[in-house]
Amino acid sequence: MLSYSLKRLGLAVAIVSVAMLLLFAMIYLIPGDPAAVALGPRATEAMREALRIKMGLDQPVWIQFWNFFINAWQGDLGNEVLSNRPVAKVVMEQLPSTLALIVGGMAWSIALGIPLGCWTAVKRGGMADRIVGVFSVAVIAVPSFVVAIYALLIFSVSLRWLPAIGAGEPGDIGDQLVHLILPSLAVGLGWVGYIARMVRASMLEVLEAPHIRTARAFGLPDRQITYRYALTIAILPTVTLLGVGIGQMLSSAVFAEIVFARPGVGKLVYDAILTRNYPLVTGAVLVTTVLFILINLIADLVVGYLDPRVRSRL
Amino acid sequence: MNVLGIRNLNVTFGTEGGPLRALRNVSFDVPRHRIVGVVGESGCGKSTLINAILGLLADNGQVESGQILFEERDLTQMDSLEMQAMRGSRISTVFQDPMGALNPVISVGKQMLHIQYRSDLGRTEKNARSVEMLRRVRIPDPKSALSRYPHEFSGGMKQRIAIAMAMMMEPVLLIADEPTTALDATLEVATIELLQELQAQIGCSVLFISHHLGVIAELCDDVVVMYAGEVVERGTTRQIFHDPLHPYTERLLRCDPAGQSTRTRHLPTIPGEIPDLRDPPKGCIFADRCDRRETICETAPPEVEMGGHRACCHRVKP
Amino acid sequence: MFGVVLVLLMIGGAVFADLLVAAEPNRISPRDRFQGPSLAHLMGTDQLGRDLFSRVLHGGRIALSVALISIAASLVIGVVLGLIAGYGPRWLDNLMILLFDAIKSFPTVMLALALVTLFGPSLTAVMVVVVLVNVPGYARIIRTQTLALKSAQFVTAAQSMGAGTARVLRAHVLPNVIGPLLILASMDIPVVIAIEAGMSFLGLGVRPPTPSWGAILNDGFTAIRDTPWIAIAGGLPIILTTLGFTFLGETLRDVFDPRLKARG
Numbered sequence: 098m099l100s101y102s103l104k105r106l107g108l109a110v111a112i113v114s115v116a117m118l119l120l121f122a123m124i125y126l127i128p129g130d131p132a133a134v135a136l137g138p139r140a141t142e143a144m145r146e147a148l149r150i151k152m153g154l155d156q157p158v159w160i161q162f163w164n165f166f167i168n169a170w171q172g173d174l175g176n177e178v179l180s181n182r183p184v185a186k187v188v189m190e191q192l193p194s195t196l197a198l199i200v201g202g203m204a205w206s207i208a209l210g211i212p213l214g215c216w217t218a219v220k221r222g223g224m225a226d227r228i229v230g231v232f233s234v235a236v237i238a239v240p241s242f243v244v245a246i247y248a249l250l251i252f253s254v255s256l257r258w259l260p261a262i263g264a265g266e267p268g269d270i271g272d273q274l275v276h277l278i279l280p281s282l283a284v285g286l287g288w289v290g291y292i293a294r295m296v297r298a299s300m301l302e303v304l305e306a307p308h309i310r311t312a313r314a315f316g317l318p319d320r321q322i323t324y325r326y327a328l329t330i331a332i333l334p335t336v337t338l339l340g341v342g343i344g345q346m347l348s349s350a351v352f353a354e355i356v357f358a359r360p361g362v363g364k365l366v367y368d369a370i371l372t373r374n375y376p377l378v379t380g381a382v383l384v385t386t387v388l389f390i391l392i393n394l395i396a397d398l399v400v401g402y403l404d405p406r407v408r409s410r411l
Numbered sequence: 412m413n414v415l416g417i418r419n420l421n422v423t424f425g426t427e428g429g430p431l432r433a434l435r436n437v438s439f440d441v442p443r444h445r446i447v448g449v450v451g452e453s454g455c456g457k458s459t460l461i462n463a464i465l466g467l468l469a470d471n472g473q474v475e476s477g478q479i480l481f482e483e484r485d486l487t488q489m490d491s492l493e494m495q496a497m498r499g500s501r502i503s504t505v506f507q508d509p510m511g512a513l514n515p516v517i518s519v520g521k522q523m524l525h526i527q528y529r530s531d532l533g534r535t536e537k538n539a540r541s542v543e544m545l546r547r548v549r550i551p552d553p554k555s556a557l558s559r560y561p562h563e564f565s566g567g568m569k570q571r572i573a574i575a576m577a578m579m580m581e582p583v584l585l586i587a588d589e590p591t592t593a594l595d596a597t598l599e600v601a602t603i604e605l606l607q608e609l610q611a612q613i614g615c616s617v618l619f620i621s622h623h624l625g626v627i628a629e630l631c632d633d634v635v636v637m638y639a640g641e642v643v644e645r646g647t648t649r650q651i652f653h654d655p656l657h658p659y660t661e662r663l664l665r666c667d668p669a670g671q672s673t674r675t676r677h678l679p680t681i682p683g684e685i686p687d688l689r690d691p692p693k694g695c696i697f698a699d700r701c702d703r704r705e706t707i708c709e710t711a712p713p714e715v716e717m718g719g720h721r722a723c724c725h726r727v728k729p
Numbered sequence: 730m731f732g733v734v735l736v737l738l739m740i741g742g743a744v745f746a747d748l749l750v751a752a753e754p755n756r757i758s759p760r761d762r763f764q765g766p767s768l769a770h771l772m773g774t775d776q777l778g779r780d781l782f783s784r785v786l787h788g789g790r791i792a793l794s795v796a797l798i799s800i801a802a803s804l805v806i807g808v809v810l811g812l813i814a815g816y817g818p819r820w821l822d823n824l825m826i827l828l829f830d831a832i833k834s835f836p837t838v839m840l841a842l843a844l845v846t847l848f849g850p851s852l853t854a855v856m857v858v859v860v861l862v863n864v865p866g867y868a869r870i871i872r873t874q875t876l877a878l879k880s881a882q883f884v885t886a887a888q889s890m891g892a893g894t895a896r897v898l899r900a901h902v903l904p905n906v907i908g909p910l911l912i913l914a915s916m917d918i919p920v921v922i923a924i925e926a927g928m929s930f931l932g933l934g935v936r937p938p939t940p941s942w943g944a945i946l947n948d949g950f951t952a953i954r955d956t957p958w959i960a961i962a963g964g965l966p967i968i969l970t971t972l973g974f975t976f977l978g979e980t981l982r983d984v985f986d987p988r989l990k991a992r993g
Contacts, residue, residue, distance in 0.1 A: 108830075115831035123847050238975035240923035242930055243964045246950055250957055307511035313467055314506070315526045315576065316499030325525075329516050348838035352927065356950065366842050367931065375846055382835065382843045390834050405560040406515055 102398060109394045116386050117169055121162050124379050174380035179372065184380030188362060192384070194264055195361035197273075198353060199346045201281025206288035206342065211335075213289070214296025215328055221301060233290035241349035245283035245356040252279055262358040280353040287349070288342050292335055299331040306330075333404050340396030344389045413480070414584050414616040415441035415464070420477035422456075422463050429689045432640060433459040435696075437477070439635045439645050441584065446610065446617040448631035448648070450624060450663070454685050456640040457620045461588055463487075464618075465504065466494035482583065499526055503582035507589040509570035513561035519545075519572060520557025526576055544575040547612075548605060567598040571605065578609050585610070585617045591626060603630055624667040628652055636660050639685045639696050646720035656715075656722035659697045695725065732980060735973025739966070743789030752780035754787040754940045763956050772962040775948050777938075781962040784940040789966065791852075791941045796921040799856040800914050803863035808910070810864065811871025812898055816879065822872070829865035837862055841928060850933040858928070859921050867910060874906040912985055916978035919971035926967050942967050 149155055153164055168174070174184035213233075217226040236244075253261035265273035303309065304327050312326045351363030358364075362381050369377035422434040434456050441447045449457055462468045464479055466486060479486040481502065486494065498504075506512045514522055523541035530537065538557060545553035548571040550564075561569055570590060577585060587606065591599040603626060610617055621627055627634055627648070634651040636644040636659065644657040655661045662681050683700035686692055692699065694709040701708065707725045715727045742749065750771075757777045764774040772781035814825040835843075841858040848854040878901070887897050928934035929943030930950075937944065942963050949960025 111827060112831050112834050115827055116834055119831060120843065123843055126847060234975055234979065235972055238919050238971040239968050240927055240971065242927055243946070243967050246946060246953070246960050247964055250953060250960055254953055254957065307506060307508050308514045310467065311504070311506055311512045311573070312514065314465055314498055314504040316495045316497065317525055317528070318495065321525065321528075326514050326517065330514075344834075344836050347836040351838045351842070352930070355931065363838070366839065370842060370846055370933070373846075378843060378846050382839045385839050386835050389836055393834075404516060405518075406562050 101401065105394055105397055109390050113387055113390055114166070116390075117166055117383065118162070120379055120383055120386075121165050124165075124375065125158065125161070169383065174383065175376045177369075177377040177380075178374045184376050185384070187377065188365065188381045188384045191360060191362045191365045191381075192388075194359060195347070195350050195354070195363060197277060198280055198284055198350050198359065198361060199343055201277045202285030202288065202346045202349070203339070203343070205282055205285030206292050209289045210292025211296050211328075211332070213293040215300055215323065215331075217293070218297045218300030218304065218331075219323060221297075229293060233293045236286050236290040237294075239287070241283050241287060242352035242356065244286050245280070245353050248279050248283055249356060264359045276357075276359075280357045280359060283353045283356070284346050284349040288346070291338070291342065295335050295338065296328075296331055299334050300327055303327045303331045329403075333400055336400050336403065337396055340393035343392045347385050347389060412443045413440045414443050414482065415618065416478070416480040417460075417464075418478040418480065420460075420463065420479060421475040422459055422468065423473055423475050424469070425471040425473075426689065431689045432691060433472070433688060434463065434640050435691070437637075437640075437642050439642055441616050441618050442633075443616055444614060445632040446607075446619055446630055447633045447635060448619045448621060448627035449635045449637060450621060450627050451637035452622060452663075452685070454639075455637040457637065458588070459640075460637075461504070461586055461618075461620065464586065465498055465502065466491065496529075499582075500529060500580045501582055502584045502586065503577040503580065504586045504588065505570075505573050505577045505590045507592050509566050509573055509593060512573050513569060515561055518558055518560055519564075523557070523576055523579060526579055529580075540579065541575075544579050545572065547578075547609065548572065548575040550575070567594055567602070570594060570598075570602060574602075574605060574609065578613060578615075581613050582615055585615050587617060587619045589621050589623075592621070592623065599626065606630070624652075624664065636663070639691070640688055641696050641723070643697065643724070644720075644722040650718075650720040654720070656717075656720065656727045657697075657724050658701050658703055658726070660722075695723075732973050732976025732978075735969050736977050739789055739970045739973060740793065742786045743793050746783070746786035746790060749786060750780065750783040752783040754783045755779065755938045763952070765956075766958055773956070773958040775945070775959050776952060779938075781945065781959065784945055785942065785962055785966050787940040788942045788945060789970070791935060791939065792922045792925055792966075792970065795852060795856060795859075795925045796918050799859035799921055800863065800917060802856070803860045803867060803917075804910070804914055806860060807864045807867025808871050808903070808907075811868035812875055812902070814868060815872040815875025816898060816902075825868070826872075829869060832861055833865050837924070838927070841924070842933070845928070845933045850928075850936065852925075852935055855925050855928045855934045859924055862924070863914075863917060863921075867914070870910055870913065871906055874909075875902050878902050878905055908985065912978070912982050915981055916975070918978070919974040922970055922974070923967070 153161055172185050176182060177184050177187055213229050217229045220226055249261055252259045259279050260276050263276060265276035309322060309327055312322045350361060351367065353359065354361040354364040355367055362385055366378055366381045369381065417437055417439055420434055420437040421432065424431040424433055437460065449460065451457060463474060464486065466489065474487045481497070486497070520538060520541060524537055527537045527540065532540065541557060542553045545556055550556050550568060550571060564572065591602050594602060606617070607630065619627070619631055631648050634646065634648050635642055636651065636657065638659050644651065644655065644660045651660060652664065655664060666680060681700055686696065686699060695712050698704050698708040703726060705725065712723045712725045714721050714723050757779060761774045762776055766773045772785060775781055810825065814822045840861065844858050845854050848857065887901055925934055926941065926943035926946065929941040930947045932947060935941040935944055946960060946963030949963045953960050
């Protein structure tokens with residue numbers, strides 16, 4: 098287990114490093130002089146030159162990269178242009194709101210997806226199975242920002258059931274949860290379909306397994322066979338994919354935050370692009386990428402923990 | 412006194428090519444405290460028979476007619492909850508594949524605990540009972556075995572654990588579905604002896620399914636020979652092995668490698684294939700492959716009985 | 730069947746857009762601002778008085794051409810990189826896999842946002858995003874298949890007959906891997922359409938006044954409280970097209986490659 102974890106960790110570190118390299122290449126290739134952008138049009142050439150030296154832009158590329166690399170690993174992502182605050186700090190302030198959105202999306206997709214998948218596997222071939230099948234494909238296909246806009250249109254503008262904008266009063270958990278319902282649904286709806294399909298497929302496979310026949314032959318109740326003996330195995334491939342799912346939800350969160358005017362990393366990046374606050378853009382992209390890699394790592398380790406067969410091989 | 416009595420059992424599967432009559436007029440008994448072997452080639456209906464008894468036929472399978480009398484009650488008339496109450500407590504099963512028969516993500520102790528869900532004992536007593544059963548099937552260090560997972564045991568040990576689970580509720584009838592086929596020869600002997608020992612201790616009857624004639628001869632009191640979904644001959648082990656009446660039984664005995672008296676280059680086989688059960692022949696089911704076929708064989712043969720030894724063949728005269 | 734109908738409707742609408750509606754997609758008519766759906770304007774008009782139905786049909790052209798061009802480019806690049814990874818030396822293979830994993834570890838929209846800062850908002854940026862997102866997947870499939878075929882007997886036989894690497898790849902490896910790849914690529918069409926619409930929705934894709942479903946949706950979002958039909962007009966074609974292509978892709982997959990079905 099330990100050596101497996103270390104190996105996965107090493108791979109994750111390597112991938113983060115390559116991602117940093119790619120991101121650095123991107124910043125480096127951005128046309129225009131970052132110092133000029135930062136100082137605005139009225140700065141003198143001398144001021145620009147001073148800032149260039151301060152930012153290390155006069156150094157050779159590889160030294161620039163090395164500094165970026167070392168600083169990034171130490172959590173120093175530079176300062177943002179507008180208020181000169183540390184990028185890492187600004188991003189971290191917005192992260193909890195985005196994480197709440199993703200956890201909400203996860204909650205929707207798990208709470209609806211697993212029962213739907215399980216139910217349709219047990220009742221395979223029936224009317225409900227077919228309806229849920231079409232529903233799953235549909236919610237996977239439709240992009241989250243369309244779901245977000247239509248949800249806003251239906252539940253906030255027309256029916257006026259749920260609030261349209263903001264994240265709710267700070268400190269008022271109930272209000273915040275109410276504000277979370279629609280955005281998290283927009284983020285998680287597609288994955289309801291994914292999880293339902295995946296759980297259904299692996300449930301069908303597991304229900305055919307010899308050990309399920311054994312469990313039936315020992316007279317165990319159907320409920321226990323379905324949920325304890327089959328679902329615990331059928332859920333494993335889904336857990337691995339939840340890592341990927343969270344990555345997609347990070348993407349969807351950008352749209353949900355903009356549509357529902359919620360604070361968060363997605364809104365932060367979007368606003369940073371509009372104000373040409375490049376260090377903030379790259380910093381936020383790097384943070385979310387590391388987060389995504391970390392989540393995938395955790396998902397793999399969780400599967401290793403849940404499946405005793407994998408656990409012993411590690 | 413019979414524990415199990417199968418009476419004219421017919422089982423049909425709905426398939427794309429029409430109804431498949433997997434079992435036709437199957438009748439035999441499993442008397443109390445006896446071990447009855449069912450022997451036949453693959454595809455003869457052995458698995459269907461087990462599933463029919465357990466009430467676990469696939470969705471497209473159906474008992475058309477006949478009775479499965481277990482302790483005087485007809486299992487075919489029971490609803491699924493009544494059947495569930497029978498399985499695991501009164502009728503228990505050991506399956507062929509020890510590798511896949513146990514749930515891979517639930518510890519052995521938990522699985523044994525679940526099987527005892529109908530018992531009133533407390534958790535500690537149930538675990539003690541599990542340890543006791545594991546000790547009886549000679550699992551080393553049975554206490555720590557409870558917290559281990561199936562993949563941590565060898566194939567032979569897994570099969571012994573499966574036997575312990577099957578015997579745990581002291582069933583009246585144990586169905587053993589080729590329990591030794593997946594094991595190598597030395598383990599096979601040990602497993603047979605273990606089954607015999609436990610059967611004597613618990614005093615249950617055993618329905619032992621196998622295509623291995625040597626094991627059947629060793630273990631069983633009575634033998635049922637099945638071919639293509641029909642019982643072609645049944646009797647005591649001695650009757651079947653020393654005085655086979657049906658041509659199919661004769662051929663089967665001749666094909667057994669262990670029964671070869673002289674050295675040959677070629678093992679004898681039975682030429683031909685099992686008939687299509689969606690359209691079985693009108694007369695004797697074995698006629699196509701029988702080397703003593705006569706014109707009369709195109710009509711259905713009667714069952715002839717001689718001192719408890721029965722066979723379905725025109726050539727057998729009482 | 731449903732999928733085929735939707736896809737044909739979409740392609741037909743895009744191709745014959747000019748014949749189907751008289752109104753020009755970009756003609757501003759301040760007098761007709763914010764009109765609800767009527768016979769004259771089937772889907773109503775937007776904040777500049779432009780006919781939404783015409784904009785939706787012309788937006789289909791943008792969506793379709795972005796999807797086809799960027800997927801074709803991803804396929805070509807993916808196949809080449811995959812063959813190199815599968816057939817080349819071991820160290821290059823490892824390096825490329827690491828690179829693919831690194832690219833895939835960026836959340837798609839974050840990567841797109843980063844690239845837009847690099848290129849500026851444009852359809853080119855959108856297409857580069859699509860290529861970057863798709864290439865690792867395609868290349869991986871080609872690589873795996875190539876590795877498997879590398880040791881296959883008929884390839885070894887061809888090599889022993891003196892066939893060069895390029896010839897072996899073209900004549901023996903490629904025909905065996907291209908089928909499943911095309912099916913996967915067809916299933917990526919709705920994803921690409923969603924990316925284009927999403928970027929245009931954020932104002933980071935097409936430049937105004939070019940009609941794009943995402944841009945229409947954004948116009949509608951701005952005016953959502955008073956004139957919901959603009960948002961509906963922008964969202965509906967996205968929903969119908971992604972559904973249509975997804976159902977079509979599923980059908981194609983089931984018909985041509987039942988093996989993939991077992992996996993999904």
